[in-house]
Amino acid sequence: MQLVINDLLQSNENPEFIQRIVWVDNKHHLCFLVNVHEPSFPYSEEIHNIENSLNKGEFMKVAIDPWAISVDEEDLSKQEIEKRDKAWLVINQIYLIPDLFIPKRRAELIKLASKKFSISTKTVRQYLKRYWSRGMVKNALLPDFNNCGKQQGKERNFNKKAGRPYVYSSAIQRAAINEEWKKIIRISLEKHYFIRSKPSLKYAYQQMVKEHFSKEDEKTGYKVLDMDRPVISFDQFYYWYRKWFKPEDAIHKREGRREFLQNYRAITGSATEDSMGIGTYAIDATIGDIYLVSSFDRNKVIGRPVIYLTVDIFSRCVVSVYAGIQSMSKESVRLALANAFEDKKEFCKRTLDMDIDKDDWPIHYLPHTILADRGSELISNELTQITEDLNIKLQNLGAYRPELKAVCEKYFDLLQEHISPFLPGAVQKDFMKRGGKDYRKKAVLNLNEYVQILVRTVLYYNNHNYLMGYPLTQSMIQENIPPIPIEIFKWGLHKGTGLLRTIPLNAIRSSVLPKGSAKITPKGIKFGNLYYTCSIALKERWFSKARIQGSWSMGVHYDPQDVSNIYIRIDRQKHEVCTLIKQYEMYRGAMIEDVESLKSDIKHKEAEYEESRLNGAIQLAQDIEEIVKNAKNEAKQIPNSKVPKDIKNIRENREKENLVMKSENLVYPNDPKVKLNSVSHETESGKVLDIFRKKQKEVLYDGEN
Structure with a gap:
């Protein structure tokens, strides 16, 4: 093992011994x-002894020098430079190897340097020891002025106010x-300052x-200094x-860790760093400002x-937008x-x-990942x-923690702030002020x-927003990719960084669209008070079977954004598309909320008309009763009204009655072809007419009250 000058050898038994x-x-x-x-x-020390100690693991080489310093010449004071340079001259004068x-x-050598530079031998020895122990460089001879005024490891104690x-x-x-x-x-501080009511530091001091530091005043009973x-x-x-x-400690204690992380933590890096390319979608919901x-x-x-x-986190592309009037629910997440x-x-x-153009x-x-908050619809078992x-x-x-999906949150602000000035009915901040107009109207x-x-x-x-400050990768810069969301997404798609996948339309309907229950009836497939039909229903005569054997239920998938169609799963791979019957064509292309709203309006109008309907029925009943009452009173005035009615010759009586009505111009009053002559009651025909009238009354009225 090669040993060189300035190597640091640390003891494994005592890490402080270097x-x-x-x-x-x-x-x-x-x-x-x-x-x-x-x-x-x-x-x-003999070299082989040191090498043996290193091989046995008693010592090891370390790369971190505890005395290594890095300082700019401009940061040094004039006095520090003078002292360092003086010591450096002394070292250069006596640093002769191996002497x-x-x-x-x-x-x-130390005595010679002491005489030449007019300094004590003790000072020369200190220069040498400092030079060897602190790295054998020029700045190792700097004085420790940076430590002046500090007491290492303990606080200073004062006998009088500092x-x-x-x-x-x-x-x-x-x-x-x-x-x-x-x-x-x-x-x-703990009792009066670090509390959730967030009082001032002055208040904590006064408390x-x-x-x-106060006592009770004997005269007033109040506390005084x-x-x-x-x-x-x-x-x-x-x-x-x-x-x-520290400032963050106060925020932690006064406002809580959640508030600190949301509004006061350091903001370093970018959401792009964690997305690992396109394919990490963030989803969130808000109430529209209109x-x-x-x-x-x-x-x-x-x-x-x-x-x-x-929103795709990496490219900042808005993947989808969905709006509905129902509350945030599992169905709305499915549609999104x-x-x-x-x-x-x-x-x-x-x-x-x-x-729109496909491009x-x-x-x-x-995506490979969906980021969502902890809304009830986003942590449901159904979404999982x-x-x-x-x-x-x-x-x-x-x-x-909305800041963890800040890209999605920011788009809510951008979209609504951009379009609000154009939209009548947009929410205005001055609504409650005096003279403010009701924007809802x-x-x-x-x-x-x-x-x-x-x-x-x-x-x-997506296509025109230039992302200022977007962290383009080296590859994007080389390929001259502009920081526009759709261009970044296309680049990521071409590079395959996000491992995106496609899904057939049938799979979307069966896995994502909301589920419901429809009923097969003689009138059609009933779902949401609308009726549908499909080819398989006609082929297998579902509606005839429903009329003969009774209705039955069937699971369907539906799109609340368009009630024109519902989808019946035939087997594990096929779906049957059911369309509205002609009677309900008015609802084609409508949203389910609109249909429900229209149905509600119809029911409301029916309820409003109920009073008029009942009043009309009561009046009709009274009119009928009055006519019947008059007929009964007239029947009582006929002689022998108690005699049973003649019901044997009904057909003959009907023909005679018809003849009488013609003679009085009652059956065809406006027909010019029918020419009736007036008949005197003194003639035979008049007598016959009286007899017919009597017989008619006997048939129509039984004389009972």
């Missing part, structure tokens, strides 16, 4: 060493801080003075607070939407994920009737099952139109 090799005498196989922590003249390592010759005297005298006595006072300061003994000043109190506690109206009736405000964003995995061109055409939003892949089925790692972040956009605006804004940020 020796420095200051010269190697290969001629006599000797090695000269010094103890770096106890400056002394060199002592010799300096021979004790008798070394003593002669610091400059007071300019203005006071009746309050002051004194130096002692151990008892330090204890009082610590107790007061300390009240509790520990005890003027017979010294009192801690606020400057002393503040000094020891700053000496004992009030929307119903798709079927723009006079009805339906409230604020819930927005879900999915379905949007993320689906072809965006087809999605926009199918649900929004928008035409504008070419993101329809499964979806990610396990699709081989996606689900990582739920700590509670109240200005709402005109429905949910579908709002989602179109969000999609357009997302396309802008």
Whole structure:
């Protein structure tokens, strides 16, 4: 093992014992060493003994020099430079090898240097010992001015108050801080300052003075300063607070670790560093800053939407955007994920009737990781099952730690701040001020139109947002990749850094879309008060069977963003698409929230009309009863009304009645072809008419009340 000058040898038994090799005498196989922590003249050891100790593990070479210093010349004071340079001249004068390592010759050299430079021999010896123990370089001779004023390992004790005297005298006595006072300061800080109500340091000082440096006034009963003994000043109190506690310690104690990590911790690095390329998606939800109206009736405000964003951490690309009026739920998360995995061109055409270019939003892949917070819908077993089925790692972040997915959080602010000035019905901060207008009454956009605006804004940020300060990799710089989200995503896709995967549309429907239960009825497949049909239902005559054997239920998948279709799983690989029957074509392309809202409105109108309907029915009943009552009264006036009715000749009576009605121009009053002559009651025909009338009354009325 080769030993060279300035090697450091550390003892394994005593790590504090470190020796420095200051010269190697290969001629006599000797090695000269010094103890770096106890400056002394060199002592010799045989080289083979040192090598044996190193081989046995008794000593080992170390690379860290405890005396190594790095200092710029500009940082040194003039006095330090003078002292160092003077010592350096002395060392250069006497540093003769091997004479300096021979004790008798070394003593002669020290005496010569002492006479030449007019310094004591003790000073020369100190220069040599410092030079050998501290690394044998010029700066090893620097004086230890940087340690001046410090007491290593303990605090200084004072007999009188430290610091400059007071300019203005006071009746309050002051004194130096002692151990008892330090204890009082610590107790007061813990009791009155490091609490969640976050009072001021001045308040904590006043409470300390009240509790520990005051006495009760005999006259008033209030506590007053005890003027017979010294009192801690606020400057002393503040000094020891700053000496004992760092700024982050105070935040930890006053506001808690969670608040510190969220708003006060050091912000180093970038989210890109942890994403390991594209394919780490962050998902989150918020309430939209706008009030929307119903798709079927723009006079009805339906409230604020819930927005879900999915963002790729590495590229900053918005993977999907979903908005709905239902609350944050497992179904809304399913739809947000379905949007993320689906072809965006087809999605926009199918649900929004928008035409976009495929290259504008070419993101329809499964990620390897999904970052989510601890919302109830994001830690559910259902979402866990979806990610396990699709081989996606689900990582739920700590509670109240939105900064861990700051990319997603920032996009909420960017999107809403960008579009809010354009949108009527957007939330305004001056709503509650005097004279402020109710922005809710200005709402005109429905949910579908709002989602179109969000999609357009997302396309802008994906394709035109230049990311200032984005940490481009060396490979990106070489390939001249601009820091634009979609370009970074395409680059990562080309390089294969994210290991993204695709998924068939059937798999999205079966694994991601919400599940529901439909009923096979004679009228069709009933789901959500709508009726659907499909080819397999017609082929296998489901609706006829339902009418004969009764209805039955069947599981389906549905897309709440478009009720035009539902999906029935035929087997493990196939799905049947069911479409609305013609009777419900009005709902094609509508969202399930709109359908439910319309159904609710219809029920509400039915309830409002209930009073009018019942009043009409009551009036009708009264009219019928009045007519019947009059008929009964007229029947009672006929002679022999108690005689049983003639029911034997009903057909003949009907023909005679018909003849009478024709004669009175009652059957065809406006027919010019029917020409009736008036008949005198004194003729035979008049007599016959009277008889017919009597018979008619006998048939119609039984004479009973």
